[in-house]
Amino acid sequence: QTLPGDFVFLRDIDPSIIQDIRYATSNNFVGRPLAGYNAGECVVKREVGLRLKAVQQELSAQNLSLKMFDCYRPARASLDMVKWSQNGHETAAERRYNPKIPKTELFRLGYIASRSQHSTGAALDLTLVDLKADNSAKFDPAKAYADCTAPVEARAPEGSVDMGTGYDCTDAKGHTAATSINAEQRTWRKRLVAAMARQGFVNYSKEWWHFSLPGAGGAAYDFPIQPRRR
Numbered sequence: 001q002t003l004p005g006d007f008v009f010l011r012d013i014d015p016s017i018i019q020d021i022r023y024a025t026s027n028n029f030v031g032r033p034l035a036g037y038n039a040g041e042c043v044v045k046r047e048v049g050l051r052l053k054a055v056q057q058e059l060s061a062q063n064l065s066l067k068m069f070d071c072y073r074p075a076r077a078s079l080d081m082v083k084w085s086q087n088g089h090e091t092a093a094e095r096r097y098n099p100k101i102p103k104t105e106l107f108r109l110g111y112i113a114s115r116s117q118h119s120t121g122a123a124l125d126l127t128l129v130d131l132k133a134d135n136s137a138k139f140d141p142a143k144a145y146a147d148c149t150a151p152v153e154a155r156a157p158e159g160s161v162d163m164g165t166g167y168d169c170t171d172a173k174g175h176t177a178a179t180s181i182n183a184e185q186r187t188w189r190k191r192l193v194a195a196m197a198r199q200g201f202v203n204y205s206k207e208w209w210h211f212s213l214p215g216a217g218g219a220a221y222d223f224p225i226q227p228r229r230r
């Protein structure tokens with residue numbers, strides 16, 4: 001795929017950063033791949049990629065790695081999320097992500113944007129992986145996991161450190177400064193926010209996993225994400 005403008009595949013900048021682009025899979029709150037995600041590749045603005053590489057360099061000295069959940073998001077994927085929120089029913093799998101809030105409310109409450117900064121290539125959803133931990137547990141779609149606010153042992157596995165909730169957990173417990181999490185979980189969030197902040201990234205207070213790089217955005221794009229060719 002030829003990328004427009006200043007966009008790059010993160011893998012070309014730093015192949016050591018782990019990628020699990022959830023909206024290209026069925027393991028997300030919609031339960032199927034989203035429109036425009038034809039490949040599980042993290043695409044970002046070049047400046048964002050270079051700064052992620054710097055974060056990763058610092059983390060690797062501590063046996064940690066970044067893990068990307070979402071990067072550039074085609075505008076059509078946000079529209080897909082809007083349509084999904086209005087489809088009139090909620091499945092048990094969807095309830096794992098938003099246990100208390102009706103999905104029609106997720107936009108008004110700021111958990112999903114219909115015009116997302118992700119579409120500019122300057123916003124990211126990510127977490128930390130402890131490279132010394134056993135991260136081998138895999139998500140099994142046939143299993144009935146507890147919701148995203150439950151203790152880590154009962155939640156769907158994500159192969160990452162315990163941030164107190166799962167990814168895309170639309171709940172007060174997912175707010176970065178939530179006090180309803182334990183000290184170790186708080187410490188992990190603080191480490192992630194601090195490492196990202198040292199390279200200029202700003203966290204979104206309602207989502208411990210969402211960061212953006214001020215000034216790196218600009219226009220929103222809608223090109224689909226295609227497999228990267230070497």
Ligand SMILES: C[C@@H](N)C(=O)N[C@H](C)C(=O)O
Nearest residue numbers: 110111112113116117118
């Ligand atoms: C949907 C979630 N992963 C996210 O990125 N939320 C923000 C608000 C967005 O959609 O831009």
Ligand SMILES: [Zn+2]
Nearest residue numbers: 123124125210
């Ligand atoms: Zn995000």
